[in-house]
Amino acid sequence: MTPFKLMLSLPVVAPLLDVIKGLADDLRRTPALPHAAPAAEAEFSEMWAGELLAAQNRDVDVLLALFDEEFFAEGAVYLNTGNAEAVARACSAVRLCLRERCLSGVGDEALESGDIEQDRLDEPVRKAFHCYLFLATIQELIIEQMDE
């Protein structure tokens, strides 16, 4: 994958980071999906869930690290082979969390199609939806670069 620099609009993206950071705190304790281990043994299930949660935390840390001093100075984030996969997975985790905790009133069909009248959403829900779209855009850009 060719490393690339993504220029983001600070006034648009900075408010979304509050949403992402809030959900990242939740994701430290809770998996984005209620994964069931394929065996009934309690010890095995605990180990399975623990390792998934640890991996999820590592990925979310990589996502949050994108928004460092350089981002707040000039709006730039950098993606490369060292962080792209983790960022793509973390975006998925945060999007799943957004759907569960902030966008449950929107409905899955509308979320999947993106056919949503944003003016009719309350401000916190609208912000969560913008965050949902923003993370999808980052994923799409990463996937485009990986496919090249």
Place this chain on the structure above:
Amino acid sequence: MAHSKTHALPEQGTATERQLQGPWRVVVLNDPVNLMSYVVLVFKKVFGFDEATARRHMLEVHERGRSVVWCGLREKAEAYAFTLQQWHLTTVIESDDPV
């Protein structure tokens, strides 16, 4: 984790031994959140599928709600399921053995 027994044929072993040896199916279930392009990427990364195969499985998940993406011994099926869950795809493994 399961241990395979090279000296026992499946029909000679216990039900548990047969279950451990397989075949087991790795099944990915639909979710309304993950992008189609993301699911294709994951299938290519995890299984080494070419674009057409990855897209076929993704569409099967999207349209039918599930797709069997791999079949084989339980231990490897568990490893694939774990990796797919790390990528946040809803994944289960199923035994072909009705026991």
